[in-house]
Amino acid sequence: MTVQVLHPGLLTTIQDLGRFGSQQYGVIASGAMDPYSLRIANLLVGNEQGEGALEVTLMGTSLAFQQDRLIAITGGDLRATIDGERAPMWRPIVVREGSVLTFDYAVHGCRAYVAFAGGIDIPKVMGSKSTYMRAGIGGFNGRALQKGDIFHCGEMGARSQSLVCELKDPLSWSVNYHTLLNVEQTQTIRVLKGTEFDRFEKKSQQALFTESYTLTTNSDRMGSRLEGAALSLREEFELLSEGVTYGTIQVPPNGQPIILMADRQTTGGYPKIGQVMTADLPSLAQLRPGGAIQFKEVSLEEAEKAFIRNERIIQEIKMAIQLVTS
């Protein structure tokens, strides 16, 4: 089963849940910007949650299917159509041989995920199918998809087969993602105090949680660059490079915060004023440039609870899908 890229769009890459275990070597984690959507897309077609899928950014991607295939589209609403008809999201669908799947432009959220039953047949590099563009490894030849690329899907497993059978009856369900993901352009993002929070001026500490910040067009898979009240240190100090993670909020000398995203470097040397809690990262990844962020302080315990709660929701979704096909 093969898929041909008619139009690559702005940025379409193959991603899974990331390349872990090699950050000690300076190899970035990569992976889906919105891992919840990627995991659910995979579950909806009978794959393992961490299988490779397409991450489609903002607009313009068009794919031709050379055989029938069970797929699922999740994440942001990029007005996906199949041969001109609106394609339903958050549920399994069968795309017929010769059909064309097109993403128009984002109306809600920023990134859509397309999972293919059987997964995408590319080799793992350092344990992952995620694309590491700067090093030119992983994904499709280490780069974003281009016009004319052809990729192959893997063999469909038993669970995918039974999902195809299920689709012979009109499907009356889709996954309710609203408890996991916010795709609006104004978002409240919950943040823990960072390791250098106390090094910032009182005024800046307050501004972080009271002022609104705007996501700038300079944002990408490496970092969400924000614009708003400048944040300043009480006094200059030397910080050695050290580990950072997804959601770390760094403040460079110009005072405008940068939230480190999926393609962040493994280490950083700017002071860390805050840390976005993991459960809110998928929503943050769905914000388009121009969107507004209001940070809200959260305790570590609350952040852990939200993490666990969302894992349970995904577990329930997984069981519900299994129930349908059993």
Next chain:
Amino acid sequence: MFLVAVVGMKMHHTQVTIKPLGDSALMVQLGDGIDPLIHKQVKALSTLLHEHPFEGFVESVPAYNNVTVHYNPYIVYLSQFGAEGITPFQKVSAFINELVQRMGETQSIEDRIITIPVYYGGEFGPDLDYVAAYHDLSTDEVIRIHTENEYLVYMLGFAPGFPFMGGMNESIATPRRETPRLSIAPGSVGIAGKQTGVYPLETPGGWQIIGRTPKKLFLPHLSPPTLLQSGDNIKFVPISLEEYRTIEEEME
């Protein structure tokens, strides 16, 4: 107070503290500043963690004086280790605190010495003349000083396989270029302030480039994927252009 749990203990006169880096990672601080002795502890803890990972452990990243430990709080929450009724962060902190107590037991880890052959100057080291002139030295003297010391790799970061090294003789410390180059070839050896480093990938950069190694620093299809690792000692060795070409062919 953001130090939810401060695990205090005296060890070689250093206070060990554990602080959260969000809900899925924490930092084990083993001292301050750049010090080879503190880094030995960084290396010892990293080794212990890899030999005795806890359930939910994802990976650890060593730095100059601390280790960042990434974990999955849901798996930690579900796992049986640790006391009942405590949070994932508290569970992992307690586990690491126990490891820290055992750090003294680890046999001293064999330090590797890695030789990096470098062709200095010419088109591979366009800033060698500048560095020499800046310090009123001959280019041969710069090469002698750069190859004289052993360098300790404290950590890898910035790019895959890029070493943050200590130990350069300050008599060749040189400020960065005023205008960064748009592209620096992989293998380029440079100086920026008191630091020296080797570029694994083609990148833009402002370092003073004094030479190039034919060795590959990033080897994505090998395990580990990098020539250098945290804790390695490095020795630069000057080579001729002929030797450079020979090694380059061997690398292919």
